[in-house]
């Protein structure tokens with residue numbers, strides 16, 4: 001195994017998109033940031049140097065960080081932020097994981113521009129369980145604002161309303177040629193006719209699920225997150241923020257130029273970016289346009305993508321994903337958790353206040369079991385925990401909702417006013433956990449991609465309406481469910497996951513739609529230390545930032 005040393009200088013640079021330049025927080029001047037390529041078993045040592053004017057932290061999305069919460073990154077959870085002018089070194093080893101992961105800032109809305117791919121190849125000499133592709137291409141789907149995303153966030157937090165939607169969707173940082181001033185920079189992927197390539201697709205967007213497709217080409221899904229999957233062929237994938245999907249594509253069509261495109265899959269009534277981002281798959285043998293050296297002939301062919309609200313296609317796609325092999329799912333459950341996930345509104349005493357610009361003079365809040373998570377400020381949860389500092393958090397997070405109601409029916413908002421708290425739920429080391437995430441219809445039904453830090457879970461079932469334990473549990477897939485770190489709760493439905501809590505530390509669980517996270521759609525697990533060295537948290541690094 002190798003050790004990879006990197007320096008990540010986080011600093012603002014002028015970046016031009018959509019005819020305008022504005023100062024953008026980047027890593028080493030790159031947007032998107034550098035791609036990390038490592039093998040299973042390798043160690044990464046990344047010195048993060050903060051030269052921006054914001055506090056920042058970095059998160060290695062999907063890396064389990066066994067016994068090592070110190071390298072996980074969510075601000076005020078496992079570390080205090082790295083302040084401007086300071087640095088912190090993240091050290092971690094990839095243990096029995098391979099696939100497509102990514103890294104991103106985990107500090108307010110900085111991840112809008114501070115992100116990159118983290119590709120984990122199999123150990124030296126161990127092959128993929130599919131034919132070796134000729135080349136591999138990371139595809140990062142993102143969002144771009146015409147201004148500093150931190151200002152977008154500030155405005156939303158101040159008014160209590162929804163944040164401004166992005167001005168463009170992007171592929172590898174470029175909006176593509178359907179947007180103004182973007183056609184020259186449209187990302188092009190040259191291919192030889194007949195070759196098979198692996199697309200490592202990452203949804204790094206802030207607030208949007210996406211449909212993605214390549215015109216006239218079939219995609220064979222071979223992996224999601226760090227799972228290899230039973231291969232299946234599809235013309236479109238749905239991918240939620242935080243998720244990754246590996247697909248094989250064979251260049252077996254007439255030599256020409258084909259668009260790959262992504263647009264939002266969005267079920268909410270809320271405003272969203274309904275534009276489309278493109279890149280071009282360009283056969284090297286595609287005919288030229290008249291003169292030599294000029295661009296390839298004629299406009300690229302466009303893929304057919306499902307409508308923005310095509311929940312049926314989105315859910316059918318996700319349901320086809322199965323682990324390649326049989327897996328070990330816990331069959332006995334020690335902790336049976338039922339978590340409502342959804343948006344809520346907090347009433348204001350003065351509904352005309354500029355701080356109450358949510359629906360009908362309210363402020364947006366989002367919650368799990370009606371607790372809207374508040375990130376502490378005085379210390380990180382992990383530091384407070386090991387120092388025994390009281391008053392930072394409590395451990396009485398409710399395992400079930402405080403009241404039972406028709407979650408997806410016509411519910412009155414008054415029933416469900418979230419309370420803002422910093423509550424953790426304690427899990428004994430080694431306990432076998434089931435969580436059912438239940439979407440609610442309090443404000444709007446939407447997909448909530450739930451992401452767990454420090455663990456991966458098996459996705460054993462999902463459905464529409466209210467979860468019914470007596471009939472739905474019997475249909476769970478305990479044979480070959482995919483192991484993932486992020487899974488969408490279907491709009492107006494539920495999803496069930498199982499995992500063993502075998503990583504001591506404090507681990508955030510949250511919706512990977514950043515507007516929802518900002519409104520509090522999060523909680524954290526405290527996985528207690530067990531006995532013996534392999535069950536206890538490593539000591540904190542000496543350069544761990546202080547608050």
Ligand code: C2O
Nearest residue numbers: 059061074242451
């Ligand atoms: Cu990719 Cu807590 O995040």
